[in-house]
Amino acid sequence: MVSSTSVYLFGLSQLLTTASSANTGATKSCTRDAFASLGLPNINVLSVDAKLDQAHWDVDDTLNAYPVQTDKTVEVCQLTVNYTHPGWNDKVTTWISLPVDNWNGRFVGMGGGGWTMGSLGALSQAVFGGYAAASTNGGHDELATVKSWGLASEGNVNWANMQDFSSVTLDETASLGKAATKMFYGKPHKYAYxxxxxxxxxxxxxxxxxxxxxxxxxxxxxxxxNWDKFIPAEFWPQMLMDVLDYYPSTCELEAITEYAINACDELDGVKDGIISLPGLCKFDPTTVIGKTAQCVSNNSTIKLTAKAAKYVSLVWAGPSDAYGSSLWYGLSHDAPLTSLAGTNCTTPSKHCKGVPFQISADWQQIFLSRNSSVDLSTINYAEYVRHFRQSVNEYSSVIGxxxxxxxxxxxxxxxxxxxxxxxxxxxxxxxxxxxxxxxxxxxxxxxxxxxxxxxxxxxxxxxxxxxxxxxxxxxxxxxxxxxxxxxxxxAIATPTATGTAQLPLRTANxxxxxxxxxxxxxxxxxxxxxxxx
Known part of the structure; x- marks a missing residue:
């Protein structure tokens, strides 16, 4: 679920500084024959493609690092390994990038986001730092519909593909990547990350x-x-809309969030738009009923309603069953609500309908209903709770x-x-x-x-x-x-406007x-x- 939105761009980090060389060059050529023996006992390798290529930095693929920009490239031996598990009728692709020069003696596996297990682009961050690196598509292409790999047929989950996605291909990618690293450099990695x-x-x-x-x-x-729990919990805000027959506008949601931040911001002693002590935030949205909010989209003014206050309080509380027992957590008071409680309105505050977060919709439709054409707006409270239990019972050991x-x-x-x-x-x-x-x-x-x-x-x-x-x-x-x-x-916080004050670049440990x-x-x-x- 990693957003491609870039955060504040800092100067080139040490990731772009060529690492000290632990190996001055490859001991084998970057050819298909050089990696002919690459494989594992439990898979059938369908093909191994090897070629010299130039890795390009893509800021949108940056993981756990400050995004940076550069036009530099790194020469790599690029492997693409396609394989299958006997009897599973699956097809997995693993990418392995090996810096031709200045390998730092380390190997790293790079992860994905959402339904995407990994990508070739994610490897650029690693090779720019001198790492040999690997990633996998987990058995399905990044742009493939979830229906195409999640269901063997209508009504039947493709459990082989689910195992690929949840765990199996992660282990295999690490083993294949390490083996290819040793083949190319003539010695094993020192550390794996x-x-x-x-x-x-x-x-x-x-x-x-x-x-x-x-x-x-x-x-x-x-x-x-907690995939089996938090993914159904992501659908809670959408189900509430249909049950309450109330579809809040973006303006309403943002306004109540802003009131909550203003109420709890200074609990930590600093007015900076951040709630650092969420456990102390006891903001009650009913206190803003009747107050006004300015809608930026059309410069109009609305009054906050009791329905909006009730809806937001239930989203913050998180899903619960008919006995009042909590099923999972809700969003924090300062978290943007529109990602999970999104609506599409013909005007800023009228004629709205729910727009579910795609992964939560896929989970309800493909893996719980097992019906790719089911109308999610028909899922009532009782069915939602039943689906929640089903998700835990069927998937906790697989992907929990x-x-x-x-x-x-x-x-x-x-x-x-x-x-x-x-x-x-x-x-x-x-x-x-x-x-x-x-x-x-x-x-x-x-x-x-x-x-x-x-x-x-x-x-x-x-x-x-x-x-x-x-x-x-x-x-x-x-x-x-x-x-x-x-x-x-x-850590670094980016400059942002708080009230009328413009905050400087902030640092914290x-x-x-x-x-x-x-x-x-x-x-x-x-x-x-x-x-x-």
């Missing part, structure tokens, strides 16, 4: 849980874990990715960092926090090998107006190779959970004005 956000974050946690020996270090941003017992990863000597924007509008921040707390309950020494960082004001896999830890991958490498455990992550970033006084744009408590 994973880098992903959203779906890529879930993939990282899946590796730690199910394949704990593949990576020495894992960076899992905004991880899409929430096993908190990381003993295998610990014993393998791995290190892992997760970060999550507290203003995430797609994946509920509390779900990641809950997972980490459960892992801490199992292992009191969890922080010896796994650390979690909350990012106030950050949105899904990007900054928003909040603190974005674009230094997190470098921190992971330092932890793995130099045993420097990160107590904080360097995000705190390792359970500590929280706390203002202690001074210039709020400086990291020194905050501490971890």
């Amino acid at each position: 994973w880098n992903g956000c959203s779906t890529g974050g879930r993939q990282g946690l899946m590796m730690a849980q199910r394949y704990p020996t593949q990576y020495d270090g894992i960076l899992a941003g905004a991880p899409a874990i 990715t929430r096993d908190p017992n990381l003993t295998g990863f610990k014993q393998a000597g791995g290190k892992m960092i997760s970060w999550h924007g507290m203003k995430d509008q797609l994946i509920f921040f509390n779900g990641t926090e809950n997972y980490y707390q459960k892992a801490m309950d199992i292992d009191a020494n969890l922080q010896d090998y796994y650390r979690f960082f909350a990012a106030p004001g950050a949105e899904h896999c990007k900054a928003g107006i909040g603190f974005y830890p674009g230094s997190s991958f470098e921190a992971l490498v330092d932890w793995v190779e130099n045993e420097t455990a990160p107590d904080t992550l360097q 995000l705190c390792a959970y359970p500590k929280i970033l706390t203002y202690v006084g001074g210039d709020a744009s400086k990291a020194a004005s905050f501490t971890c408590k």
Whole structure:
């Protein structure tokens, strides 16, 4: 679910600085014959294409790093491996990029977003840093409809493709990438890393849980874990519209969010448009009933209604069953509502209809209803709750990715960092926090090998107006190779208007959970004005 929207562009980072060479050149030529033996015991390789190519930097493919621009290219030996699993009738593509010069001795697996398992473009970030790198399409093309790979036929899930997407191809990509690296350079990698956000974050946690020996270090941003729960929870705002027969306009939703931010912003001592202490925010949307809001789209003014207040309060509360028991978390008070509660209106505040977030719609339609033509607007409350239970019962062991017992990863000597924007509008921040707390309950020494960082004001896999830890991958490498455990992550918040004041570029050092970033006084744009408590 990684958005392609670029955050504030900083100067060229060290990712674009050619790494020190651990190998001056390849020991084999970049030809198909040179990789003829590439394969694994459980797959049938259909083809291996190898060619010299130029990797181009694409800022939209940047993962867990400050986006940068460059016209430089890096020469790589580019492999495309197509294979199938005997009896599964699937076809998987894995891309492997090997820098011809200045390989730094490391290998990295690059993750995807949404239904996209990975991409060739994502490898450019890695090879510009001197890494050998691999990614996979997980058995389906990026532009393929979910129906085309999710259903074997109407009414029947394609379980082979679901296994490919959830876990199997991740393990195989790591093995194929490492083997190709050794073939090309004549020696194995020194360290192996994973880098992903959203779906890529879930993939990282899946590796730690199910394949704990593949990576020495894992960076899992905004991880899409608890997939079987949070994806149905993403559909809750749309189902509520149909049940309440109320379709809020963008103007209404943004106005109530702004009132909430204004009410809770200064709980942390700083007025900056960021709610850093969400647990203390008790804003009641009924308090703004009758107040006015300005609609930017047509410069009109509307009054906030009781229906809007009720709707938003239910979205914030999250889905619950008929007995009032919570099924999952809701969005935070400052998270943009329109991603999950989107509507399409003929005017800014009238004649609206719901526009579901596509992945939540796909899950309801393809994997729960198993009917590609079902009308999602007909899903009532009772059916929604039934679908929620179905999702957990049928898919938790396949793609839930929430096993908190990381003993295998610990014993393998791995290190892992997760970060999550507290203003995430797609994946509920509390779900990641809950997972980490459960892992801490199992292992009191969890922080010896796994650390979690909350990012106030950050949105899904990007900054928003909040603190974005674009230094997190470098921190992971330092932890793995130099045993420097990160107590904080360097983060940057982009300039933004708050009221009539224009904030400067801000820096902060995000705190390792359970500590929280706390203002202690001074210039709020400086990291020194905050501490971890």
